[in-house]
Amino acid sequence: MDGASSQPGPYVIRIVTGKRLARPVRIAFIGVSDAAPDEMKDRVAASGFVINDPFLTGQAALAEVADKADVNVVVSFRSLPRVNKLARLNDDIDVIINSDETGLVPDPVQVNNALIVFAAKETKHLGELRVYTDADGVVDRFTARYVELDEVIPDEPGMAAITAQARREIDEVQNRMAEAEAAVYSASNSSNASSPFVLSDTCGKCHQTEYAIWRKSLHSNAFAALETRRRTFDSACIGCHSLGFQKQGFVNIKATPHLANVQCESCHGPRRCHVAAPAAEITRLRREMPVASSATIAQTARISILPNTGQSSLTRTL
Numbered sequence: 001m002d003g004a005s006s007q008p009g010p011y012v013i014r015i016v017t018g019k020r021l022a023r024p025v026r027i028a029f030i031g032v033s034d035a036a037p038d039e040m041k042d043r044v045a046a047s048g049f050v051i052n053d054p055f056l057t058g059q060a061a062l063a064e065v066a067d068k069a070d071v072n073v074v075v076s077f078r079s080l081p082r083v084n085k086l087a088r089l090n091d092d093i094d095v096i097i098n099s100d101e102t103g104l105v106p107d108p109v110q111v112n113n114a115l116i117v118f119a120a121k122e123t124k125h126l127g128e129l130r131v132y133t134d135a136d137g138v139v140d141r142f143t144a145r146y147v148e149l150d151e152v153i154p155d156e157p158g159m160a161a162i163t164a165q166a167r168r169e170i171d172e173v174q175n176r177m178a179e180a181e182a183a184v185y186s187a188s189n190s191s192n193a194s195s196p197f198v199l200s201d202t203c204g205k206c207h208q209t210e211y212a213i214w215r216k217s218l219h220s221n222a223f224a225a226l227e228t229r230r231r232t233f234d235s236a237c238i239g240c241h242s243l244g245f246q247k248q249g250f251v252n253i254k255a256t257p258h259l260a261n262v263q264c265e266s267c268h269g270p271r272r273c274h275v276a277a278p279a280a281e282i283t284r285l286r287r288e289m290p291v292a293s294s295a296t297i298a299q300t301a302r303i304s305i306l307p308n309t310g311q312s313s314l315t316r317t318l
């Protein structure tokens, strides 16, 4: 990234006024994020992003706002032990709003001078922290709660514009990374022969009925749903909308376009050996299918979306 966007300020200060406030309150918001884990270092370097040491950056920002703000709020994305350490080592932090990869939302905790509250994952909830002061203006209690941002609550237009823009920028970076990954992938997978998957078209040669149903179903076009929403590279989505993600199958849409969509083997499992010897493998298939498929299906697919029957042809027990 270049220009101003590569150097976002480490903090912003907002001045809050209100009938119940004796005087305007200056609140500094300082953002820190965990450094990338070691195994991601190369990918971060390739992305063009630079991640500075969060401790030093946070401390420098706190020193800078010392005379400019009355309340210091740190917005952080850090693991629990690290966020606790941040609070212990910095006496000037009043509130930390934290989130981490687990997406867990524990109860607020006081560590050193800081109240640590947790933001719910993926902006699906609005966190509301209210603090109350006594007659002398000293904070004496707080309430913290979450409001679900469901379809009843319209998007805030400013925020929606920011997330749409962020999604575009992330998509561009991910596109570039996927292309690089695809180049490496195609160099080491010049033929499909080592893949455990044979793909739906192969199954269709013998199972024409199932193939015809599948082609008309949304399963055969499941990846398009991610494209229209710019989620093509989101690992939270692609597992269910492709074949064999993280299981020797789908890598990304540039490297493995043939493994996009929910294919026969998304539910039936890799079947290269069945194709090689359909009859020999049939006993095993029959034995495994009800168990294996019901578990996979609970995860991968709601059966009712096969359109030609209106209802499932797949619920029959073997």
Ligand code: HEC
Pocket: 198, 199, 200, 202, 203, 204, 205, 206, 207, 264, 265, 268, 270, 271, 272, 274, 275, 278, 279, 282, 285, 286, 289
């Ligand atoms: C070369 C032809 C051929 C190909 C290709 C093939 N199958 Fe089969 N499949 C068969 C035969 C033959 C049977 C046994 C049918 C029977 O006994 O009713 C069978 C049975 C099955 C069954 C069990 C059906 C039942 O009635 O118990 C499933 C499930 C299945 N195949 C899935 C697949 C999938 C998924 C693929 C693609 C990965 C695939 N097959 C590819 C020939 C094939």
Ligand code: HEC
Pocket: 218, 222, 225, 226, 229, 231, 234, 236, 237, 238, 239, 240, 241, 299, 300, 301, 302, 305
């Ligand atoms: C656990 C599996 C799973 C995950 C994870 C998943 N999906 Fe899906 N998705 C499904 C299933 C199953 C359907 C079809 C059933 C339905 O419409 O409810 C579906 C349907 C959809 C549809 C509607 C498809 C259409 O053509 O109308 C969209 C859009 C969609 N998913 C987007 C996403 C996005 C975006 C993500 C990631 C944030 C995601 N999905 C993650 C399983 C999943």
Ligand code: HEC
Pocket: 200, 203, 204, 207, 210, 211, 212, 214, 215, 219, 262, 263, 264, 265, 266, 267, 268, 289, 293, 294, 297, 300, 301, 303, 313, 314, 315, 316, 317, 318
């Ligand atoms: C969304 C999950 C899912 C997908 C995708 C899927 N199947 Fe199935 N299939 C099942 C389940 C579950 C059953 C077993 C339940 C049943 O017998 O009705 C089944 C049953 C079958 C059978 C046995 C049917 C019978 O009447 O004996 C065959 C053959 C088969 N599938 C082949 C395929 C082929 C070929 C594809 C791809 C073109 C495919 N399936 C895609 C879930 C799926």
